[in-house]
Amino acid sequence: MSVSAQGLTALRAPGGWAGPVIDVDVHVHVPSIRTLFPYMQQGWRDFIIERAVGTPPSFATVYPQNAGNVVRPEWRPGDGGLAASSLELVREQALDAWAVERAILNCYWGLDSVRHPDLAAVIARAINDWLIDEWLDRDDRLRASLVVPAHTFADAVAEIERVGSHPGFVQVMMPVRAMQTYGRRNWWPVYDAIVAHDLVMGMTWGGTSEGPPTPSGWPSYYAEEWAGEQGVFMSQLTSMLAEGVFQRYPTFRLAVLDIGFNWVPSLMWRLNKEWKGLRRTIPWVNELPSQIFRDHIRFTTAPLDAAPPSESARFLKWLGEEMVMFASDYPHAYPGDYGRFLDALPESARPKIMAQNARAFYRL
Amino acid sequence: MTTVALDTSAPATRQAVTLIDVDCHNIPGPRSLLPYLEPRWLEYLEHYGVRSRHEADIQPALRPMACRADSIPPSGFPGSDPRFSQAQTLDEYGIDISVLNNILGQINFPGGNQPVPFSAALQRANNDWAMYEWFTSDPRWRSSICVTFEEPDLAVQEIVRCTDMSDRFVSILISTRTQKPFGNPKYEPLFEVASQLGLPITFHPGGTAMNNSTGSGMPSYYFENHSTYPLGTLTAIASLIFEGVLDRWPGLRFVAIEAGWSWAAPFAWRLDAAADTEVVEASRLQRKPSEYFADHFWFTTQPIEEPEDPAWFVEAYDQFAGLGLAGNLMYSSDYPHWDFDSPRTAIPKALPDTARQGLFCDNAARFYGFRATGTDGR
Numbered sequence: 185m186s187v188s189a190q191g192l193t194a195l196r197a198p199g200g201w202a203g204p205v206i207d208v209d210v211h212v213h214v215p216s217i218r219t220l221f222p223y224m225q226q227g228w229r230d231f232i233i234e235r236a237v238g239t240p241p242s243f244a245t246v247y248p249q250n251a252g253n254v255v256r257p258e259w260r261p262g263d264g265g266l267a268a269s270s271l272e273l274v275r276e277q278a279l280d281a282w283a284v285e286r287a288i289l290n291c292y293w294g295l296d297s298v299r300h301p302d303l304a305a306v307i308a309r310a311i312n313d314w315l316i317d318e319w320l321d322r323d324d325r326l327r328a329s330l331v332v333p334a335h336t337f338a339d340a341v342a343e344i345e346r347v348g349s350h351p352g353f354v355q356v357m358m359p360v361r362a363m364q365t366y367g368r369r370n371w372w373p374v375y376d377a378i379v380a381h382d383l384v385m386g387m388t389w390g391g392t393s394e395g396p397p398t399p400s401g402w403p404s405y406y407a408e409e410w411a412g413e414q415g416v417f418m419s420q421l422t423s424m425l426a427e428g429v430f431q432r433y434p435t436f437r438l439a440v441l442d443i444g445f446n447w448v449p450s451l452m453w454r455l456n457k458e459w460k461g462l463r464r465t466i467p468w469v470n471e472l473p474s475q476i477f478r479d480h481i482r483f484t485t486a487p488l489d490a491a492p493p494s495e496s497a498r499f500l501k502w503l504g505e506e507m508v509m510f511a512s513d514y515p516h517a518y519p520g521d522y523g524r525f526l527d528a529l530p531e532s533a534r535p536k537i538m539a540q541n542a543r544a545f546y547r548l
Numbered sequence: 549m550t551t552v553a554l555d556t557s558a559p560a561t562r563q564a565v566t567l568i569d570v571d572c573h574n575i576p577g578p579r580s581l582l583p584y585l586e587p588r589w590l591e592y593l594e595h596y597g598v599r600s601r602h603e604a605d606i607q608p609a610l611r612p613m614a615c616r617a618d619s620i621p622p623s624g625f626p627g628s629d630p631r632f633s634q635a636q637t638l639d640e641y642g643i644d645i646s647v648l649n650n651i652l653g654q655i656n657f658p659g660g661n662q663p664v665p666f667s668a669a670l671q672r673a674n675n676d677w678a679m680y681e682w683f684t685s686d687p688r689w690r691s692s693i694c695v696t697f698e699e700p701d702l703a704v705q706e707i708v709r710c711t712d713m714s715d716r717f718v719s720i721l722i723s724t725r726t727q728k729p730f731g732n733p734k735y736e737p738l739f740e741v742a743s744q745l746g747l748p749i750t751f752h753p754g755g756t757a758m759n760n761s762t763g764s765g766m767p768s769y770y771f772e773n774h775s776t777y778p779l780g781t782l783t784a785i786a787s788l789i790f791e792g793v794l795d796r797w798p799g800l801r802f803v804a805i806e807a808g809w810s811w812a813a814p815f816a817w818r819l820d821a822a823a824d825t826e827v828v829e830a831s832r833l834q835r836k837p838s839e840y841f842a843d844h845f846w847f848t849t850q851p852i853e854e855p856e857d858p859a860w861f862v863e864a865y866d867q868f869a870g871l872g873l874a875g876n877l878m879y880s881s882d883y884p885h886w887d888f889d890s891p892r893t894a895i896p897k898a899l900p901d902t903a904r905q906g907l908f909c910d911n912a913a914r915f916y917g918f919r920a921t922g923t924d925g926r
Binding site for chain 1: 724758761762769779813822825
């Protein structure tokens with residue numbers, strides 16, 4: 185299977201999808217830490233210059249910029265700059281290319297790997313202010329996730345309080361790898377703030393924890409780590425379910441991004457089964473896990489992985505047509521042909537996946 | 549150490565085999581291994597105990613060793629009494645061959661915060677206990693070999709010792725919670741010995757917790773721990789493929805116990821997507837990732853998949869079989885755990901007879917090299 189832009193551009197080709205498109209995962213990148221200088225005090229600018237602080241290290245370990253899946257070749261800027269780093273680029277290559285009604289921007293820039301707690305808070309504020317100034321205020325179609333310095337829970341709460349009411353922010357980005365599993369009750373003040381501001385929690389690939397990304401240490405190859413990252417998402421969903429996040433917050437909304445949906449039915453079945461046997465160990469979980477998933481969680485189309493379209497359609501049948509939202513995952517380069525995927529789905533599912541599910545879930 | 553010559557080889561003649569259980573747990577009680585430990589390690593055990601971390605103690609299960617309420621024998625320790633286990637499994641269900649996977653040999657003893665020679669002594673004792681108390685008590689028992697898999701050279705010695713003792717040691721028992729993903733070059737001595745001896749490698753969940761059990765720290769509840777048993781297998785499969793282990797040792801075969809199987813097809817396609825995009829890393833592989841599955845990875849039935857709509861069970865099975873895996877699913881009971889699956893009721897009747905015959909008998913007979921096969925009358 186070749187990796188090309190064809191799968192996405194074919195969406196809008198004659199005979200392609202003519203209805204509305206809401207793209208819930210468009211990645212944008214901070215071109216350089218100096219881009220953020222207008223959004224920091226002079227003291228922090230000096231701090232960064234004197235210490236030669238650059239792009240946080242997770243950015244390159246999570247998305248090595250020349251790895252196969254990170255940027256489609258035709259989306260690399262001609263000037264050698266960073267992909268997806270300006271509104272002009274993103275408009276031309278994504279927003280206009282598949283004529284979005286709305287798009288949600290996610291800025292994963294490795295913030296989670298900044299251990300200096302004060303610097304992390306400064307960078308988080310700067311990224312959010314940059315997102316408002318350079319993106320949200322300049323294109324009505326855009327919405328965005330705000331980022332939080334999540335190693336210090338109180339600072340994450342403060343940042344949500346600071347910008348969470350801005351109408352452009354619809355979500356809080358929470359990378360799947362974190363210091364603690366997301367069900368842990370230490371997170372609950374963060375969830376109080378998310379729910380109070382009527383925001384969605386957006387779980388993305390990436391992040392930093394105190395240990396390796398697998399139960400058995402660090403993988404050697406990037407492809408191995410990328411493929412196996414499914415496991416961390418499974419752990420996080422299991423944790424949030426088991427600790428009762430969705431009972432404590434009846435309106436909680438969780439978007440699971442960057443990880444497709446083929447794997448979810450198998451997990452739901454196992455969770456349902458375990459719940460039947462073990463529910464008295466977690467008695468506050470008073471509904472079937474699959475029902476909780478359907479009431480609170482949505483997944484995205486990207487990446488489709490290499491499943492045959494007929495099997496993708498089967499996974500969607502098992503999961504439910506309401507559960508999946510279209511995401512281009514721009515500028516990432518994953519195999520999968522959206523035209524063939526949509527063709528394989530029942531007609532009723534297509535408008536839901538391309539726009540309706542996202543419009544309802546994010547209240548766009 | 550006893551050197552009495554006992555006939556513990558597999559019986560030369562036997563009745564037709566119709567039912568094979570590939571996962572029955574024997575679990576040594578507190579005194580079970582004492583006859584098999586040298587004085588030095590008896591003294592050590594008495595003073596320091598087994599200190600390696602055990603998650604069942606961190607996140608308490610429903611009962612000790614997560615056992616079935618009726619599986620506690622008069623001695624008080626589930627899985628520790630060969631006659632009691634025999635009555636509740638082999639005799640009760642007419643199981644012709646049952647493969648023992650010693651839980652403590654896989655979870656508590658392989659290593660961690662205790663002296664390496666002590667771990668090795670405990671594993672030798674586990675295997676001797678199987679040899680002299682299980683194999684002698686009933687001809688239907690087989691066993692996986694308990695090893696210090698984090699010390700592969702020592703593990704190789706123990707594997708050779710056991711296979712020299714008896715042909716009823718039929719696989720190598722590994723935790724999915726290894727220190728490094730299992731394809732790491734660290735474990736090459738194990739691949740070499742497994743290949744030479746034609747022994748499959750058994751992955752069982754749990755472990756000594758040399759790493760957190762998730763990529764975001766430790767979970768809080770047994771429910772989480774138990775629900776995410778497949779995860780270590782995902783890591784191991786990705787690692788074995790991308791490290792090139794399966795290209796260099798094309799005869800290696802692995803079985804994932806208690807991990808389910810409905811995730812195998814979507815995961816294989818995800819691995820294919822990874823190989824499609826990461827061409828620089830994947831170009832040296834001899835095959836597409838999904839094409840390794842049928843030759844290298846086997847799965848077990850317990851806990852049996854229960855899709856929301858029972859009709860989807862056969863759909864999921866067909867998807868799995870479509871990957872060439874129809875011969876790679878084997879019945880397992882997981883005795884004496886609370887989620888034991890009875891061979892009478894666990895496998896949906898909607899599954900075609902050929903598939904049932906395969907998973908109850910033929911697939912395991914081929915996998916382990918058990919010769920006799922028969923007709924499954926269930």
